Amino acid sequence: KILLAHGAHREGKRTDAVMEKWRGYGLGQFIHWGLYAIPGGEWNGKQYNGAAEWIRSWNGIPNATYDSLIYKFNPTAFDATAWAKSAKQMGARYVTFTTKHHDGFCMWPSKYSKYTVAASPYKKDIVKAVVDAYDKEGIDVILYFSVMDWSHPDWRYEIKTKEDSVAFERFKKFTRNQLIELLTNYPKAKGLWFDGTWDKSWVKQAAFADDLETEMRKLRPGLIIGSRFRADENGKRHFDSNGVLMGDYEQGWERKIPNKIEEVHGNDWDCVMTVPENQWGYNKAWNGHIKSANELLEMTAKCVSLGGNFVLNFGPQGDGAIRQEELNLATKIGDWMKLNQEAIYNCGYAGYEKQDWGYFTKKTGSDQVYMVVFNVPVSGALRLKMPAKTKISKAYMLADREEKILPEEINSNEYFLKLKKKDHQEPFVIVLETGKNAENKESIYEKAKT
Numbered sequence: 001k002i003l004l005a006h007g008a009h010r011e012g013k014r015t016d017a018v019m020e021k022w023r024g025y026g027l028g029q030f031i032h033w034g035l036y037a038i039p040g041g042e043w044n045g046k047q048y049n050g051a052a053e054w055i056r057s058w059n060g061i062p063n064a065t066y067d068s069l070i071y072k073f074n075p076t077a078f079d080a081t082a083w084a085k086s087a088k089q090m091g092a093r094y095v096t097f098t099t100k101h102h103d104g105f106c107m108w109p110s111k112y113s114k115y116t117v118a119a120s121p122y123k124k125d126i127v128k129a130v131v132d133a134y135d136k137e138g139i140d141v142i143l144y145f146s147v148m149d150w151s152h153p154d155w156r157y158e159i160k161t162k163e164d165s166v167a168f169e170r171f172k173k174f175t176r177n178q179l180i181e182l183l184t185n186y187p188k189a190k191g192l193w194f195d196g197t198w199d200k201s202w203v204k205q206a207a208f209a210d211d212l213e214t215e216m217r218k219l220r221p222g223l224i225i226g227s228r229f230r231a232d233e234n235g236k237r238h239f240d241s242n243g244v245l246m247g248d249y250e251q252g253w254e255r256k257i258p259n260k261i262e263e264v265h266g267n268d269w270d271c272v273m274t275v276p277e278n279q280w281g282y283n284k285a286w287n288g289h290i291k292s293a294n295e296l297l298e299m300t301a302k303c304v305s306l307g308g309n310f311v312l313n314f315g316p317q318g319d320g321a322i323r324q325e326e327l328n329l330a331t332k333i334g335d336w337m338k339l340n341q342e343a344i345y346n347c348g349y350a351g352y353e354k355q356d357w358g359y360f361t362k363k364t365g366s367d368q369v370y371m372v373v374f375n376v377p378v379s380g381a382l383r384l385k386m387p388a389k390t391k392i393s394k395a396y397m398l399a400d401r402e403e404k405i406l407p408e409e410i411n412s413n414e415y416f417l418k419l420k421k422k423d424h425q426e427p428f429v430i431v432l433e434t435g436k437n438a439e440n441k442e443s444i445y446e447k448a449k450t
């Protein structure tokens with residue numbers, strides 16, 4: 001082990017109640033909303049083919065022109081309660097909301113910046129409205145905060161000169177002030193989701209960021225901060241120089257999902273996912289592949305089956321309304337979750353090998369195992385491989401507990417589950433009540449002699 005002053009301060013999962021709850025969320029919502037929603041990925045009739053929330057970095061719109069969008073920000077259709085109710089019916093149990101993205105525009109009336117909602121025609125505190133509305137729906141709030149701040153005169157990508165260093169010291173004070181302000185203004189927030197922390201300037205601030213993380217955790221006990229906030233003194237991010245995760249959960253799964261349990265290294269994690277291939281802020285033209293509800297449900301089940309959470313991104317329009325395509329997805333996902341949430345909430349890795357029909361999840365603290373089925377074979381019988389010494393005492397459809405399924409043993413620890421209905425149009429869940437096999441039960445199947 002390398003001796004580190006600013007590496008991970010804890011190894012392994014947090015065991016406190018706040019993190020236990022986080023671990024069981026299963027499904028969350030991300031919301032990217034800010035000035036970038038006004039242009040929506042295009043300007044002067046030209047399309048920006050990057051991510052819409054990055055349009056300020058495009059040479060198709062001068063920075064000053066982008067920054068003057070503040071005078072156009074008056075989202076008359078913004079209704080935080082409507083957003084929260086839509087998230088509730090979808091089955092999201094936490095929401096991550098952009099307080100300040102890379103452009104530096106603050107969705108709260110920060111005392112430390114002129115570039116905030118307070119200086120827009122809208123005037124009101126959007127972060128407060130979101131925190132209060134989601135809290136009222138029983139959905140926990142995580143505040144997204146970009147350290148990188150393109151509109152701040154003291155922001156630097158790297159520190160090259162004395163002047164850079166003096167400016168960046170001011171920037172560090174500004175960043176700390178805003179974070180303490182967020183934690184003080186919105187005490188109901190359960191965590192902070194940091195972004196914009198990959199540039200050399202910030203990566204060099206191991207000691208400052210480490211002290212700031214300690215200060216924030218002291219100010220807000222139980223605060224959840226992921227692996228994206230800070231680097232260790234050797235510039236290592238997410239995992240320190242000893243390969244130990246920094247922060248409370250791994251935040252590297254952005255638009256990607258692990259395929260096997262070894263990839264998550266025994267850590268908590270969540271995957272943040274866009275509906276198009278790579279648009280977080282509102283983009284008028286959703287080009288390329290738009291994920292369907294069933295695709296998103298499969299991603300949710302896959303994340304939970306590997307001990308993580310799935311966080312689906314919404315990009316409200318400049319007027320504050322959520323686009324119909326996203327509302328439709330929320331409704332379809334919610335309809336499925338209402339029937340099958342038992343296999344998602346407070347579930348995790350079952351420890352069984354992955355099989356073709358779909359994903360195993362296991363209720364935390366119990367032997368209850370669920371099969372979240374996406375692929376029914378043409379035979380209509382699911383081939384089920386169980387670990388040795390694990391027997392199935394009961395199997396039934398979650399959506400209709402009366403519909404029992406009798407496993408036909410076809411080999412040692414291998415069964416066919418014959419389904420009554422073969423033409424399922426939706427993913428469905430089979431509940432497996434399992435138990436330990438009687439130790440001395442002789443298997444009736446001859447082990448192959450090879």
Ligand SMILES: COc1ccc([C@H]2[C@H](O)[C@H](O)[C@H](C)N2C)cc1
Binds near residue numbers: 032051053254
């Ligand atoms: C350079 O590649 C990036 C950089 C930042 C991002 C930002 C997106 O704007 C969005 O906020 C996402 C959560 N974040 C990682 C995405 C890809």
